[in-house]
Amino acid sequence: MSKSVNLASSVFRTDIFSNKCSIVTGGSKGIGKAIAIELASLGSKVVIASRNSKEIQESAESIKSITGNEHIYGIECDIRKEESVKNLVKSSIDKLGGINFLVNNAGGQFPCPVENMTIKGWKAVIENNLHGPFIMCKEVFDSYMKENGGSIVNILAEFKRGFPLMAHTGAARSGMDNLTKTLSMEWASYGIRVNAVIPGTIVHKSMIKHYGEKFTSVLDILRKKIPVQRYGTCEEVSGAVCFLLSDAASFMTGGSIIVDGGQTLITPTSLFNVPEHSKLPAFQWLNNVKSKI
Numbered sequence: 001m002s003k004s005v006n007l008a009s010s011v012f013r014t015d016i017f018s019n020k021c022s023i024v025t026g027g028s029k030g031i032g033k034a035i036a037i038e039l040a041s042l043g044s045k046v047v048i049a050s051r052n053s054k055e056i057q058e059s060a061e062s063i064k065s066i067t068g069n070e071h072i073y074g075i076e077c078d079i080r081k082e083e084s085v086k087n088l089v090k091s092s093i094d095k096l097g098g099i100n101f102l103v104n105n106a107g108g109q110f111p112c113p114v115e116n117m118t119i120k121g122w123k124a125v126i127e128n129n130l131h132g133p134f135i136m137c138k139e140v141f142d143s144y145m146k147e148n149g150g151s152i153v154n155i156l157a158e159f160k161r162g163f164p165l166m167a168h169t170g171a172a173r174s175g176m177d178n179l180t181k182t183l184s185m186e187w188a189s190y191g192i193r194v195n196a197v198i199p200g201t202i203v204h205k206s207m208i209k210h211y212g213e214k215f216t217s218v219l220d221i222l223r224k225k226i227p228v229q230r231y232g233t234c235e236e237v238s239g240a241v242c243f244l245l246s247d248a249a250s251f252m253t254g255g256s257i258i259v260d261g262g263q264t265l266i267t268p269t270s271l272f273n274v275p276e277h278s279k280l281p282a283f284q285w286l287n288n289v290k291s292k293i
């Protein structure tokens, strides 16, 4: 059993994952790092995986020091490459002893209208957000969950109304939504639940770095229309992931939780404007933990 402290101020009981082993792809920063911190705080052994080997090692060390959980490992992996995924899954089983939870969080895209999109750019985003998570699911299933059961959470992005300027990611996430549902049916008899979390606009350090200040300042027009009237925090996404992984969600499979402050309810034809307010503040962890996400 791994020992940890709940410095991340998770709302969950601190021992709920004390006999669990987890992989979080893209756990080096942002939402994935928050999920890894929360899982580690709740006692899980955790492997985080991303492409930048120095960053993933530093993040593993940072999660160890934040949570006091010694069983945190950083493994370099590109989820787009089958051999890299095979190595990740094998090394994770060697280090952790098994894989009870898989969080397919790694992913991303770049803004670009279809008329300017290259085939290479299209493929890169499809591979990052559909093919990669698929081979992660398949490898974890073949190597461990088929015999032992488990719980998988796929991180998607809103896709139901199309995704102008991000057609590649819209198509990939729509595919992941369908794959989540299919796997929940095909793998139920193996004791595996498969669900998804759909974050809205979650603004954080690496997201701003990736898109640039200009893009994120454009998002401000959107912020005023969101019923909650703010962006989300990585912690708010992490809480939904931990809920789905936990036994509290034992009757949930093939489902998804939208964590977007009501953003997807906005329609261009709506005559209703949410009055300005600050009555629904963000759930955030302590500053000394938050600054490290």
Ligand SMILES: CCC/C=C/C(=O)SCCNC(=O)CCNC(=O)[C@H](O)C(C)(C)COP(=O)([O-])OP(=O)([O-])OC[C@H]1O[C@@H](n2cnc3c(N)ncnc32)[C@H](O)[C@@H]1OP(=O)([O-])[O-]
Pocket: 107, 108, 109, 110, 111, 112, 118, 120, 121, 122, 124, 125, 128, 157, 200, 201, 207, 210
């Ligand atoms: C707010 C909305 C909601 C969502 C929010 C979030 O997700 S926040 C999270 C946000 N976080 C993330 O998104 C993080 C993860 N995202 C990524 O790593 C990249 O966006 C990636 C998925 C394209 C992979 O990138 P990579 O470098 O490993 O890929 P590669 O070397 O294989 O190149 C493939 C080809 O893609 C093209 N191309 C690439 N960039 C651009 C561009 N800016 N412009 C135009 N085109 C671009 C280009 O054709 C390139 O080929 P080239 O011309 O070089 O021969």
Ligand SMILES: NC(=O)C1=CN([C@@H]2O[C@H](COP(=O)(O)OP(=O)(O)OC[C@H]3O[C@@H](n4cnc5c(N)ncnc54)[C@H](OP(=O)(O)O)[C@@H]3O)[C@@H](O)[C@H]2O)C=CC1
Pocket: 025, 026, 027, 028, 029, 030, 031, 032, 049, 050, 051, 052, 055, 077, 078, 079, 080, 105, 106, 107, 108, 109, 128, 132, 155, 156, 157, 158, 198, 199, 200, 201, 202, 203, 206, 207, 210
């Ligand atoms: N932030 C937001 O508003 C939203 C985010 N999402 C999705 O949530 C997830 C997390 O987002 P966020 O934390 O903001 O993103 P970040 O860009 O902050 O982090 C992305 C993480 O994924 C890793 N990663 C990217 N591509 C690969 C790859 N091919 N193989 C392995 N690791 C990879 C990155 O590390 P490295 O680059 O070193 O590999 C990094 O650790 C993503 O799937 C994102 O698209 C969805 C909706 C909204």
